[in-house]
Amino acid sequence: MTQSMNSRSIMHYYGYLNGYSHDGKLRQHRAMTEVLPFLRRKPLFRITTQEAKKKLFNIAKKYASENMFSHLINQQSFSGQSRLKTIVNLVEIIKIPLWEVEQFVSDFEKNVLCESMPPLYRTDLVDLLKSSRSVADKKNSLITMPFLLNQVSHTLLYSPFIAKKSDWFIRRTFLHALCNKLSAWLIKYFMNGVYLKLSVQEISTLIEGTTAYQNEIRK
Incomplete structure (x- = not known):
């Protein structure tokens, strides 16, 4: 359990x-x-590291205009620590049109978190991103959400993704x-x-x- x-x-x-x-x-x-976050644990996700990188590249391609970000993704080991750093760098350069906020949140769940948010939290996040709050506050809400930090705390030094099917x-x-x-x-x-x-x-x-x-x- x-x-x-x-x-x-x-x-x-x-x-x-x-x-x-x-x-x-x-x-x-x-x-x-x-x-002890430095212990090796059972992978958190049933997708490979390469699949996770591809997901992150998809959202970068859709909401960021900098092509160099794809090289940054490929260079990372995607341990918990390096993955968080990559996500922070991504959030810094993305641009979210107001009329695409709900779609962006769906894409963020699918391609960044790799899991669903609780419905109420998701609704609050959509409202925040549509509000008149500063851009810094909005982007900070993405990189400090508890679900992402929980994922990082699960495995800090190792990848939360599988290398092959049997790793699960x-x-x-x-x-x-x-x-x-x-x-x-x-x-x-x-x-x-x-x-x-x-x-x-x-x-x-x-x-x-x-x-x-x-x-x-x-x-």
Whole structure:
């Protein structure tokens, strides 16, 4: 469950998830490893780095007049850090006609965020971009939106995109099995968020049963 939820930036806040603690109060909780943005994690998106670069180039071609931006995209490794830098550079040079604001937001979702925004947030963003606020404020709203920053926090030094299809799946190894047991033990005894009253073995079995392994990919 945590793998799925933390892989969607609209469902968590820098790795935090809402949960009820043992005293019955609703609090934000996150695993210790979520504090470390330099760890290699499961890719966030099921598209390749090249596909992600092509998406960014498409929006640059449509809303920016500088052809040199395509070279900048190709030069980037597209780690979380370099991807954010590229997006910031893109936002600086784009021009959004007032009559194309809604289409731009749709393009931004599809080609930059690579996921959908919550409907209310999307509506507020459209209203902001159509308002009389300064250009700087409007562009700042694009590069500081929580969903984009959540994506960057997921993987700072590595690419959030896959290199090949199998990257989306996890290799079944002894180390993974050991970490599975350790994770179940930590969830049972050290996580304040209470989701299910299960034993360590039951939690471990639940994690195991919801993990997609590479050797189980259907051809």
